[in-house]
Amino acid sequence: MKNQTKCWGILGALDREIALLRNQMQVESEEACLGTTFLSGTLCGQRVVVACCGIGKVNAAACTTYLIYAKGCDIIVNVGIAGGVGKGLKTLDVVISRELCFHDQDPVMLKYFPARQFFEADASLRALCCSVCSTSSALTGSWREGRIATGDRFVADSATRDAIVAAVAPDCVEMEGAAIAHVATAAGKPFLVIRSMSDCADDDASTTYDNFLERAADQSAGIILGMLQHAD
Secondary structure, eight states, X not given: OOOTTSEEEEEESSHHHHHHHHHHSEXXXXXXXXXXXXXXXXXXXXXXXXXXXXXXXXXXXXXXXXXXXXXXXXXXEXXXXXXXXXXXXXXXXXXXEEEEEETTOOGGGGGSTTOOSOEEOOHHHHHHHHHHHHHOSOOSSOEEEEEEEEOSSOXXXXXXXXXXXXXXXXXXXXXXXXXXHHHHHHHTOOEEEEEEEEEOSSTTHHHHHHHHHHHHHHHHHHHHHXXXXXXX
C-alpha cells in the first residue's frame, strides 16, 4: 500500500515535460490559477498535484508557492530539460540535483534572506532517484548527481556558457530549478530537480534543443514515474 498521507507536487516548465504524467494520472480535480491548471489526483498509487508552471524563475516560484500553501503538497519535484555544460555531458544524459544556484544573481543578494548561494536537494529523494536511474533500462544516456544553475536566459552561445561555467561551475543550466528550490527551502519542504539534457548550451543549442526536446522531456517524466512507483 502506497503512503497517501503525503502529496507530491510535480512541476514542469513546458507542457511536454508533464505530458507523460498527465496522461497516466487519475485526475480527480482541476483548478485554474496563476495562468495554468493544477491537476490533483493519483499517479502510481501516490497522491499528486501536477502543473505546467511556465518558463522562468517567477513562474516557477509562484507555482511552487501555490503547490505548498494552497494545494498542501509535502514534496516538490521539478522535471524537465536543460543544457548540459558539465564535462562529458551529452544530449539525453541526466543530472539529478545535488544542489542548485542562480547564475544571474548579484552577490549583494547573498547578504539577505535566505543568505545562501546554494540550495541542497533532499537526500532521501536524491537516493530514490539515483536508485531508479541506476536500475532503469529506459535511460538513453548516462546520469549523475550534480549542480544545476538557473537564470532567466536560454543559454545558446559558447561565450555565455563559458562565463556561467567560470562563475558557478554547474553541470547544467536551465530557467526554473533554483527558484523552485528557493521556495521549497524557505517553506521547509523536501525537493528535487531532475533534468535531461536537450542540448549543450552552445552555439548549436537552438537546433539541438528542437531535435531532442521531446525525448529529453519524456525521459525526465519517466524517472519521476519510477520514483513514485518505488516510494513508500
